Amino acid sequence: MEEENGELNPESGRASTKQHQEEEEEEDRKVVKFLDSADSYLDLFESLSSTLRQGWLELATARQSMGASRINSALFDLKYHSAATSLQVIQDDVKQPNFTLCKWVSIDNRNSSTEEAKFDENELFEKNSTNAQLRYRGTSEIQEKRPESNVSTLTVDDQIQKERSKSLSMFGTLVSPKLRSAQISFETALDTLVEMANMRSSLLSTYDQVHKDMASTKVDEKLIAQVQV
Amino acid sequence: MYGFEALTFNIHGGYLEAIVRGYRSGLLTAADYNNLCQCETLDDIKMHLTATEYGPYLQNEPSPLHTTTIVEKCTLKLVDEYKHMLCQATEPLSTFLEYITYGHMIDNVVLIVTGTLHERDVQELLEKCHPLGMFDSIATLAVAQNMRELYRLVLVDTPLAPYFSECITSEDLDDMNIEIMRNTLYKAYLEDFYQFCQKLGGATAEIMSDLLAFEADRRAVNISINSIGTELTRDDRKKLYSNFGLLYPYGHEELAVCEDMDQVRGVMEKYPPYQPIFAKLSYGESQMLDKAFYEEEVKRLCLAFEQQFHYAVFFAYMRLKEQEIRNLMWVSECVAQNQKSRVHDSVVFIF
Numbered sequence: 001m002e003e004e005n006g007e008l009n010p011e012s013g014r015a016s017t018k019q020h021q022e023e024e025e026e027e028d029r030k031v032v033k034f035l036d037s038a039d040s041y042l043d044l045f046e047s048l049s050s051t052l053r054q055g056w057l058e059l060a061t062a063r064q065s066m067g068a069s070r071i072n073s074a075l076f077d078l079k080y081h082s083a084a085t086s087l088q089v090i091q092d093d094v095k096q097p098n099f100t101l102c103k104w105v106s107i108d109n110r111n112s113s114t115e116e117a118k119f120d121e122n123e124l125f126e127k128n129s130t131n132a133q134l135r136y137r138g139t140s141e142i143q144e145k146r147p148e149s150n151v152s153t154l155t156v157d158d159q160i161q162k163e164r165s166k167s168l169s170m171f172g173t174l175v176s177p178k179l180r181s182a183q184i185s186f187e188t189a190l191d192t193l194v195e196m197a198n199m200r201s202s203l204l205s206t207y208d209q210v211h212k213d214m215a216s217t218k219v220d221e222k223l224i225a226q227v228q229v
Numbered sequence: 230m231y232g233f234e235a236l237t238f239n240i241h242g243g244y245l246e247a248i249v250r251g252y253r254s255g256l257l258t259a260a261d262y263n264n265l266c267q268c269e270t271l272d273d274i275k276m277h278l279t280a281t282e283y284g285p286y287l288q289n290e291p292s293p294l295h296t297t298t299i300v301e302k303c304t305l306k307l308v309d310e311y312k313h314m315l316c317q318a319t320e321p322l323s324t325f326l327e328y329i330t331y332g333h334m335i336d337n338v339v340l341i342v343t344g345t346l347h348e349r350d351v352q353e354l355l356e357k358c359h360p361l362g363m364f365d366s367i368a369t370l371a372v373a374q375n376m377r378e379l380y381r382l383v384l385v386d387t388p389l390a391p392y393f394s395e396c397i398t399s400e401d402l403d404d405m406n407i408e409i410m411r412n413t414l415y416k417a418y419l420e421d422f423y424q425f426c427q428k429l430g431g432a433t434a435e436i437m438s439d440l441l442a443f444e445a446d447r448r449a450v451n452i453s454i455n456s457i458g459t460e461l462t463r464d465d466r467k468k469l470y471s472n473f474g475l476l477y478p479y480g481h482e483e484l485a486v487c488e489d490m491d492q493v494r495g496v497m498e499k500y501p502p503y504q505p506i507f508a509k510l511s512y513g514e515s516q517m518l519d520k521a522f523y524e525e526e527v528k529r530l531c532l533a534f535e536q537q538f539h540y541a542v543f544f545a546y547m548r549l550k551e552q553e554i555r556n557l558m559w560v561s562e563c564v565a566q567n568q569k570s571r572v573h574d575s576v577v578f579i580f
Contacts (some may be wrong), residue, residue: 053566077347172404176519
């Protein structure tokens with residue numbers, strides 16, 4: 001029996017050492033993931049700040065070019081209309097909600113469009129709604145699943161351009177290229193904000209996991225200390 | 230007869246020419262702009278401007294200041310100076326001075342009509358109108374549903390009435406129609422102003438022809454660039470160009486078919502007066518084009534003061550003052566946004 005016990009103990013010891021090592025590696029991975037997320041979040045924050053500064057300056061440049069009477073808040077359209085861009089919050093995991101931006105696809109357009117246009121707009125919807133996820137996940141899996149011909153890409157880009165022009169039309173149809181640049185800058189800032197929201201969600205989730213691991217490690221250490229005593 | 234204005238001009242125009250030359254000496258210099266560009270806050274800008282001719286207009290403004298407040302008060306000074314000159318002027322100078330404000334009138338009409346289309350309050354829109362372009366029945370513009378009503382109800386009794394003959398339709402006012410209306414009105418105004426100056430003759434006709442031709446050419450270039458990638462057809466674009474200027478008619482033919490900035494550049498570089506402007510820009514760039522055009526305009530406006538006994542000095546002063554106000558707006562925006570490194574991107578020095 002003692003011999004049997006002697007044969008069993010080294011194997012279970014090796015198994016528990018291996019398990020312990022794996023746990024440690026897993027903890028280290030979580031810590032690294034947490035630090036990566038924090039770093040990415042700070043980078044996105046800087047990028048947002050710089051994009052917004054650029055956008056505001058371009059807007060001021062456009063006012064300089066077109067005149068203050070052509071670009072001012074009194075021209076904003078107060079008629080009822082659907083938002084050109086919407087944000088979807090998917091909360092499959094309570095602790096890690098996911099944010100998706102759907103750009104330049106207003107409900108008004110979708111309801112009134114023809115069949116062909118609806119097909120184009122559905123493509124537009126899918127392309128714009130997965131864009132934020134593509135950037136967030138950093139993989140090409142989703143891209144490979146959706147075979148895109150050059151012709152449909154051009155049609156979707158034309159549609160996006162039309163929507164952009166439509167939203168700028170409150171300032172007139174012949175606007176300065178600087179105003180269009182300002183629009184692109186603010187659009188980029190919106191994309192960055194959604195990325196930041198997703199990154200923050202991931203950061204908080206990873207933080208919780210690391211915190212939990214640290215708490216359980218402390219409990220284990222206490223137990224070991226008590227046993228030794 | 231050209232050359233004999235010295236004999237008779239001062240009878241009716243001498244006092245006002247002296248007044249406007251006095252106003253001109255009050256324009257901000259490069260030293261003033263250098264001081265303003267070093268300001269850290271809008272209150273610093275206000276403090277520096279208090280020591281200039283803008284002092285009485287800004288000194289009582291409470292903090293915190295806004296960039297629009299600075300622009301508003303500086304514009305008030307321009308309006309006061311203009312009104313002083315207008316009330317002292319006799320014909321034909323009084324008509325000439327009124328012509329200078331028709332551009333602002335057109336902008337105000339379009340502002341009210343566009344704002345009404347967007348369901349904005351008329352009072353709010355009236356506050357945003359340029360004071361030089363106000364007229365009595367301007368608030369009634371909000372009632373019109375199409376251009377025919379616009380003309381019949383309001384504009385028939387205004388100086389803009391003759392300019393409406395080309396754009397009276399029963400089509401409803403939408404964004405594209407309003408834009409075409411704006412540019413058509415401005416085209417008609419510029420042509421009418423040009424004809425009026427030709428009738429005046431002498432140094433006024435000569436100098437104003439050059440200044441108005443430059444304005445017409447600049448508008449043609451801006452319309453071409455701004456309409457790239459829009460639904461405006463080539464024919465419609467060509468209809469918005471004025472029927473005078475250095476680019477008329479062959480330059481207009483070529484500009485009408487341009488699809489990008491490089492093609493516009495290719496057209497303009499064929500005209501020697503515009504070669505230096507486009508030489509400053511790199512290929513594909515349009516950011517600095519406005520500044521280049523403003524610099525050229527300021528040069529021509531300053532040259533108008535080199536001759537005496539003509540009305541172009543009044544036009545030149547008004548335009549130089551507007552440029553000064555644009556400069557102040559830009560400096561204020563850069564200071565407010567903490568982007569002082571970009572302040573020299575758009576400031577055009579006058580002296």
